[in-house]
Amino acid sequence: MVRKFSESSTRRQFLRQAALGGVLLYGWNVAAAGRLCALRVGSHQQGVRLVFDLNQRLTAAPVIRSVGEVLHIELPGIEHGLGRPAVPTLGPLQGGAEMNKSATGLVLRLPLREAVRWRSFSLGPGRGASYRLVLDLMPVAGTAVKSPRAHPVGRAGRPIVVCLDPGHGGHDSGAIGAKGTREKDVVLDVGLSLARLIRSTPGMRLVMTRNTDRYVPLMARMHLGFAQRADLFVSIHADAFPERAVRGSTVWTLSETGASNAAARWLAKTQNAVDPLLGDIQSGVHDPMLNAVLINMTQTAAMNSAVAAADVMIRGLAAVEDLHNATVQHANFVVLRAPNVPSMLVETAFISNPEEEQRLRDPDFRRLLARTMHDAIVAHFVKAPPADSAWSVTRHVLSKKENLADVAQHYGLSVEALRLANNLPRGEGQPGEPLRVPITGA
Ligand SMILES: [Zn+2]
16 A cells, blocks of 8 residues: 655654654655655765665666766555655755656756765665665765865864754644744744854854754654764754743753663664764764663763753843843754754744744844854854864963953954853953963964
8 A cells, every 4th residue: 555645744744753763764664665764965075965765676886876966766566655755955955856756767856055076886785774875975076065264274174063943844834923923934034144144254164954934853863963963953943932021032952861762772773784874973882781882872972961060051141132041941842852063052032922933033133143143153162172173272461452352252252252251240250360262263
């Protein structure tokens, strides 16, 4: 039997399977027909890697060609697909995909942001795994997937990876204000402004779960942060409550119970798997107990880091917006569950509050939110740069001739980020005060 797939049944099915797994998974069992069971996307060396999980071998070599700014991938002998697979905006991929049947199989069309070259290879079934077609896409220029601006950095090291996740999108509007303001539009706009700021930050690399008005499943968002080894995952939302007077910002991180449950599920899925997209967490480790310990340790470190970052975020937001909760809140949100990824969810303001809805409608306020969030993200990494990153921290002792603005400008920071990184109150710093400042560029 071939099930008809509507958007919602696809989603439900996806969420059910994803809840059991922890990797991108789509589709369902259809007996005795060539079937694309899953499509996974992640970054890989110079570009991105797509892994097509198939229930049988392709009947012929895949046909891959680029037509204008779209990559066509034909899978001969495959009859059943995934409806509309959620492909993230990543490297040369524009995000989104279309899938149609052709006379000989399935054709997937992927919109591109830049010209690519590719190589593909097939893998037989591993232990319990299906057949796989692996397709690597590399930008023609040979440039790595990174921010367009290349910056000199203070030391050798990888860029800090920030994954932005504007909530909702597509058919999922999120909360809607009394004036019809849709959460998905507001948070996308804040996210795009914040993305521009992160792209222009030396030593930082941006990843986004969506940069257009499209729906991305929660697990796909979480998985992107994990696959990209994000140093920080920031989900952006606007809150709603039946009582219209309720207002202010809230910052959430994952609750302990959510973390251990998610880690346990992740473990169940991955302890025997060898997955080209999942990488380090299980590599070379086949002892389930040891695996559990490793996952818990990395998860604990990630959660501590998330709380530290969320704390800076709250202090930053307090300068521009009322706080609904003055401390970091904890909940078991799916998007926050990626092991090893410090993750937070920012409820910027209440779209259900008429005054705050009005503010959210104001482009200046949305840009202010983006700047504030950027200041907090920068300040967090000035406080705690990842050890192997291109960022390091030094002390700048404030001289009598300098003010905070001079120091901030010298190190490419905003005054607000400098304040947040050093827990400075309003007003000028004291001469002789040692300030934490980043070394990220010349
Ligand atoms: Zn939301």
